Amino acid sequence: MLAIKHLSAPSESEIVDSIFGIKKVAESEIKKTSKTSLDEQHDKSRILADRQSLESAEFLVKLLVNIIKMFKLTEPDAYRRKTDEVENPVFAAIIQSWKEL
Numbered sequence: 001m002l003a004i005k006h007l008s009a010p011s012e013s014e015i016v017d018s019i020f021g022i023k024k025v026a027e028s029e030i031k032k033t034s035k036t037s038l039d040e041q042h043d044k045s046r047i048l049a050d051r052q053s054l055e056s057a058e059f060l061v062k063l064l065v066n067i068i069k070m071f072k073l074t075e076p077d078a079y080r081r082k083t084d085e086v087e088n089p090v091f092a093a094i095i096q097s098w099k100e101l
Helices: 002-007 012-035 044-070 089-100
Strands: none
Touching: 002 012, 002 089, 012 044, 012 089
16 A cells, blocks of 8 residues: 555656655565564464565565666666755655554
8 A cells, every 4th residue: 555655646756766765665674574583473473464564575676676677767866856854755755654554
């Protein structure tokens, strides 16, 4: 749902920013979930939830990498898009949405 919300932006530059922002969020989710070491947990429902979260994040990263390669997208220059002290307002919005989930 996070990806759908941010990829339905009207402008091309916002979509590109969203693709790279969502990719970074998914990669951080993979690192976070990997660090919790799925084998050390004893609660089976928590293990299953973490495993599903990890698989979803990995799938999303693979999908976004394929989109980036297919359309030959380049990561936006954060300095070019500075607005009100925020390096990348679209990425900041994605992080905020992720935290709310």
